[in-house]
Every structure is written in C-alpha cells, then in structure tokens.
Amino acid sequence: MFDFLEGYDLLGAFWVTVQLTVYSAIGSLIWGTLLAAMRVSPVPLMRGFGTAYVNIVRNIPLTVIIVFTSLGLFQTLNVSLGADDFTTINFRLAVLGLIAYTSAFVCEAVRSGINTVPIGQVEAARAIGLSFPQVLRLIVLPQAFRSVVGPLANVLIALTKNTTVAAAIGVAEAALLMREMIENEAQLILISAIFAVGFICLTLPTGLFLGWVAKKVAVKR
Amino acid sequence: MKRDATVLYDVPGPRARRRNLLYTGLFLIALAAVVWWVVASLADKGQLEWPKWEPFFTDSRVWSTYLLPALKNTLIAAALSMVIALPLGAVLGIARLSDHRWVRGTAGAVVEFFRAIPVLILMLFANAALSEFTDISPESRPLYAVVIGLVLYNASVLAEVVRAGILALPQGQTDAAKAIGMRKGQIMTFVLLPQAVTAMLPALVSQLVVIVKDTALGGAMLGFSELLASVRPMSANYGANTIASFTVVAVIFIVLNFALTTFASWLERRLRRGRKSTGAVVGADAVEELATPGEHVVPPDGTK
Numbered sequence: 302m303f304d305f306l307e308g309y310d311l312l313g314a315f316w317v318t319v320q321l322t323v324y325s326a327i328g329s330l331i332w333g334t335l336l337a338a339m340r341v342s343p344v345p346l347m348r349g350f351g352t353a354y355v356n357i358v359r360n361i362p363l364t365v366i367i368v369f370t371s372l373g374l375f376q377t378l379n380v381s382l383g384a385d386d387f388t389t390i391n392f393r394l395a396v397l398g399l400i401a402y403t404s405a406f407v408c409e410a411v412r413s414g415i416n417t418v419p420i421g422q423v424e425a426a427r428a429i430g431l432s433f434p435q436v437l438r439l440i441v442l443p444q445a446f447r448s449v450v451g452p453l454a455n456v457l458i459a460l461t462k463n464t465t466v467a468a469a470i471g472v473a474e475a476a477l478l479m480r481e482m483i484e485n486e487a488q489l490i491l492i493s494a495i496f497a498v499g500f501i502c503l504t505l506p507t508g509l510f511l512g513w514v515a516k517k518v519a520v521k522r
Numbered sequence: 523m524k525r526d527a528t529v530l531y532d533v534p535g536p537r538a539r540r541r542n543l544l545y546t547g548l549f550l551i552a553l554a555a556v557v558w559w560v561v562a563s564l565a566d567k568g569q570l571e572w573p574k575w576e577p578f579f580t581d582s583r584v585w586s587t588y589l590l591p592a593l594k595n596t597l598i599a600a601a602l603s604m605v606i607a608l609p610l611g612a613v614l615g616i617a618r619l620s621d622h623r624w625v626r627g628t629a630g631a632v633v634e635f636f637r638a639i640p641v642l643i644l645m646l647f648a649n650a651a652l653s654e655f656t657d658i659s660p661e662s663r664p665l666y667a668v669v670i671g672l673v674l675y676n677a678s679v680l681a682e683v684v685r686a687g688i689l690a691l692p693q694g695q696t697d698a699a700k701a702i703g704m705r706k707g708q709i710m711t712f713v714l715l716p717q718a719v720t721a722m723l724p725a726l727v728s729q730l731v732v733i734v735k736d737t738a739l740g741g742a743m744l745g746f747s748e749l750l751a752s753v754r755p756m757s758a759n760y761g762a763n764t765i766a767s768f769t770v771v772a773v774i775f776i777v778l779n780f781a782l783t784t785f786a787s788w789l790e791r792r793l794r795r796g797r798k799s800t801g802a803v804v805g806a807d808a809v810e811e812l813a814t815p816g817e818h819v820v821p822p823d824g825t826k
Contacts, residue, residue: 343531343538344545350553360731360779361772362738365750369768372753377764378563413807415530423530433531441530462640469742476642480743483650493647501638 305486306495314478315499321392321464321474322503325399326457332400333407334442340412343433351408358405363466366402370394371470388473395467399460406456414449415441419522447518454511458504475499564765574763578770584756592752593774599665599737599748603672604730610673611680616710618685629681636678641736642743645671649744664747668740672733679732683725683804687718690802721802724790728806731779731786738775749774 340351358366371394374380382393418441426440465476479496483489534542564570577584617629636644649667652658658666691714699709740746749771756767786806793803 341530343534344542344549346546346549346553350549356780357776360735360776360783362735362750362775364735364738364742365768365772365775368742368750368753369772373764373768377569377762378567380563427532436530465640465642466739466742468642469739476640476646476743479643480646483646489647489650489654493643493650496643497635497639500640500643501635504638505634 303491305488309478309482311478311495311499314473314475315503317392317472317474318461318464318503321395321399321467321472322457322461324396325403325460325464328396328400329403329407329456329460330453333404334411336404336408337411337415338437340408341415341437355405355408358402359409361402363398363402363463364469367395367398367466368469370398387471391467391470391472395464395470395472399463399467403456403460403463406459407453410449410452410456411445413452414445417448417520418444444520447520450511450518451515454508454515457511458508461503461507462500569763569765574761575766577760577763578766584760588752588756589749589770589774592747592749595665595746596734596737596748599668599672599740599746600730600734602669603676603733606669607673607676607680608726610677612684612715614677614681615684615688616715618681619688621706633678633681636674637682639675641671641675642739644674645739645744647671648674664740664744667744668737668746671739672736675736676729676733679729680726683722683729684718686725686804687722687802688714690721690804691717692802717802720793722804724786724793724806725804727782727786727789731782734779734782735775 336351336354339347340355342348371391374397375390375394381390382397384390384393422440422444423436426436431439464474467474468477468480471477475496479492482492486492532538561570568574614629614633617625618633620626620629645667648670649663652663652666652670653660695713695717696709699713704712737746737748738750741748741751745751753764753767753771757764760767783806790803790805
C-alpha cells in the first residue's frame with residue numbers, strides 16, 4: 302500500500318518546510334520587533350513608516366508577495382540574494398517574502414504586548430530618569446515578550462501553514478511534492494492523508510507546547 | 523484596547539525635540555537611500571518607462587479584458603466561500619457546545635483537523651478529487667476547488683468565531699431563557715444565536731479579508747483566473763511590464779482589504795458603544811487567534 306512512496310523524498314520535502322519556517326520565523330521576529338519599536342517611538346516619521354508598512358503588507362495576499370519575489374525581483378530586476386543555482390535562489394526569495402509578510406503580524410503582536418504593560422510602570426521608569434530606549438529595553442519589552450508568547454505562537458503556526466505558498470515559485474517543500482505525487486500516482490486519498498497528518502504533526506504540538514509556555518511565563522497581574 | 527503610545531515618553535522638551543529631529547533626519551536619509559536604490563534598479567531595467575504604465579491609465583481594454591473579469595472571479599470565489607462556510611461554521615460551532623459528548627467530540631475533531639492544515643493542501647486535494655470523482659469541466663474546476671478549499675478551512679475557523687460569540691454572552695441570558703421554560707433548541711435559536719451573530723459581525727468581516735487573500739492561491743497553483751493570475755497575460759501583452767502589473771494588482775487588493783478592515787473596526791466600535799447590546803463583542807483581531815489549532819476560546823468568566 303505504501304510502496305509508491307519509495308520514489309519520493311517525503312521527509313526531505315517536510316524538512317524544507319521546517320527550514321523555511323525556522324529561517325522566516327527568526328527573520329520576521331527581528332524585523333517585526335524593530336517595526337513595533339518604530340510604531341511606538343517618539344519620532345513621527347518612524348511611526349508613520351511602521352503604520353504604513355503594516356497596513357500595506359497585511360492587506361496584500363502572501364501569494365502575490367511570493368510570486369512577486371520570483372517574477373519581479375529575480376526575473377525582472379535580477380535580485381538573486383547572493384545565490385547561484387535556482388533552488389537556492391527560490392528558497393531565499395521565498396524566505397524573504399515570508400519575512401516581509403509575517404513581520405507585519407509579529408509587529409502587531411508585539412505592539413499588543415507593549416499595551417499590556419501597566420502605564421504606572423512606564424511612568425515610574427520615566428520618573429527615575431530612564432530614556433525612551435531604556436524604558437523600552439529594560440522595562441517594557443521584557444514584560445511584553447512574556448505576555449506575547451501566545452499571540453506569537455499563533456503567528457508561528459500561521460507561518461508554518463503559509464510556507465506551502467512557496468510552492469508557487471517552485472520551492473521543493475511539502476505542498477509542491479503533494480501536487481507532484483497527486484499527478485503521478487492514483488492514490489489521492491492516501492497521499493492527502495499523509496500530507497494532512499504531516500502538517501498536523503508540525504502545527505498541533507507547536508500550538509500545544511507554546512500555549513503551555515505562554516501560561517508558564519505570562520506575567521500574573 | 524489601544525492606548526496612546528505617548529505614555530512611553532515625556533512630552534519632548536527643547537533637547538528631546540532637537541534629538542528627535544536628528545533621528546527623523548537620519549531615518550529619512552536611510553529611507554531615501556532605499557527608495558533611491560529601488561528606483562535606480564527599476565530604471566536600470568527600464569521598468570519605469572511610461573509606456574509600461576500607460577495602459578493602466580489610458581487603455582480601457584486592459585481593465586475590461588484582464589483586471590475586471592479577474593477581480594470578479596476573486597470576489598465570486600470569496601463571496602461563495604463565505605456564504606457556504608458561514609452556516610457550516612455555525613452548525614459546527616454550536617455542535618462544539620453540545621451537551622452530548624460524541625457530538626461535541628466529533629465537531630471538535632473536525633474543527634481541529636481543518637484548522638491544522640494549510641489551505642493550499644485542501645485546495646490541491648479538492649482539485650484532484652473533483653477531477654477524479656466528478657465530471658465537472660476542467661474550465662470550471664479551479665473555481666470549485668478554490669471554493670471547497672476555502673470553505674473547509676474557513677468553516678472551521680468560523681465555528682470557533684461562533685463559539686466565541688456564544689460564550690461571550692452573559693450567562694444570565696441562558697438562565698433567564700431557562701427560567702421562562704424554553705428548551706435547549708429554543709434558547710439557542712431565539713436567544714443566544716441572534717445576539718451572537720451581532721457580537722461576531724466584526725470578526726466575520728475581518729475573516730473576509732483572509733478569504734479574499736487566499737483566493738490568490740488558486741491563481742498561483744490551480745490556474746484559477748483571479749487577479750494574481752492576470753499579471754502574466756498582462757505583462758505578456760503590454761511589453762513586459764511585470765512591475766507595473768504587480769503594482770496595480772497589489773493596489774487593488776490593498777484597497778479592497780483595507781476597506782473591509784476599516785469597516786470591521788468601525789462595526790466593532792459601533793457595537794461596543796451600543797447601549798442595547800449585552801456588551802459581548804468578538805473583535806476583528808480575534809480571528810488570528812481562532813485560526814490556530816489547539817487554541818481554545820476561553821469565556822471571560824472562566825466557566826465551561
């Protein structure tokens with residue numbers, strides 16, 4: 302029943318999915334936090350840029366962004382992100398697109414975390430003479446991140462599911478392999494079940510584990 | 523709960539104002555450098571030439587042949603998915619609150635299953651299943667596949683929205699209905715559901731944004747002729763204007779979704795202000811959370 306699987310690198314495809322997720326998660330955590338810092342900063346221009354970025358990027362479909370990185374950035378403008386072969390180029394382009402998209406959601410999550418820190422703490426910090434970067438780094442962000450584990454976990458899971466979009470530019474991850482297998486084999490239900498279970502194995506434990514972590518680290522108020 | 527960001531820093535004095543001005547300048551320089559680099563590389567590849575952008579402003583055929591039919595397909599798929607997913611989601615959501623364990627368990631399993639799987643996987647499955655088990659013509663198959671994929675996923679998300687809406691209602695509503703002798707079904711249909719629907723309107727509208735965005739998957743992977751798919755033929759017919767075509771398509775998506783987002787938050791503000799309601803509102807931001815497998819809606823008072 303499962304012998305048709307031998308011609309396919311199932312684990313390899315899911316490994317690419319995991320890699321896409323991890324690289325994009327790290328990138329969008331950094332860029333998203335920077336965006337959130339911009340959105341609460343005293344400099345109006347930075348606030349405006351942050352707001353504009355989030356509102357624009359959130360409303361464009363991820364598929365449009367990813368296809369644009371391939372058709373627009375690579376094929377029209379020859380941006381290859383320092384890679385030579387197509388596999389690496391497409392992989393890096395997909396990570397770039399995923400980071401650009403996901404950081405908008407990370408930014409919103411972090412910002413909502415900043416809002417959970419009581420005003421009194423910020424006022425106290427300002428009263429003892431801390432500057433804005435100090436207030437943010439020493440008082441607000443450490444608490445914000447603890448309360449934001451849950452929302453960030455949601456973003457991470459959405460990101461895991463969104464990596465399938467990379468199939469649109471030919472990154473050899475799970476969804477692309479699924480399409481190929483469906484075309485070549487007459488085992489539709491079985492193939493779909495395998496990929497469904499594969500994704501459940503990726504997303505469900507992440508959700509449960511990070512949900513548990515979120516409860517553990519949340520600042521009790 | 524949005525708070526004014528200015529609590530994080532004092533009202534700037536003369537020195538702080540000077541410093542802020544300096545930061546503004548630095549940021550402006552950095553931003554200008556990026557913009558200059560983008561514009562320069564665009565110009566270098568000839569993507570800024572007027573003829574590449576002109577068709578979108580002067581040639582009505584590009585709209586009547588490509589953009590408007592594509593936009594229509596996007597909207598049809600989104601509307602169909604929403605209309606079908608909503609009742610399905612309501613049934614699943616109510617079933618998850620059932621007193622019978624097996625009904626609750628089955629609905630729960632279905633919802634968790636479809637929330638944990640990427641929409642694209644569902645669409646690919648639907649597409650292949652349609653070609654194998656039905657005789658729907660290959661031309662209309664992508665639309666069916668897109669709608670089926672979106673319905674399966676969004677019905678399970680909407681089920682959580684409905685559940686959250688019902689749980690957000692004050693317990694007193696159920697108690698009062700029981701006190702005047704209503705049966706379980708009556709309580710649900712006459713008391714809880716109508717109020718829950720109002721409470722979850724903002725979440726429903728903002729879920730539409732997710733659906734509209736996901737239709738683009740059908741264009742990229744299944745050959746569904748929606749907005750994203752119209753980029754290729756447009757740039758083939760109007761002189762390799764890839765960047766221009768992408769820009770126009772992105773702008774259409776942004777305008778459409780921004781309008782929906784704004785409407786959702788306006789609706790939320792209005793409902794929160796309303797004096798007649800019970801104060802139960804499932805906000806537009808809640809959807810993201812509800813779309814995550816393993817997450818559960820916790821009612822505000824911590825009861826079941």
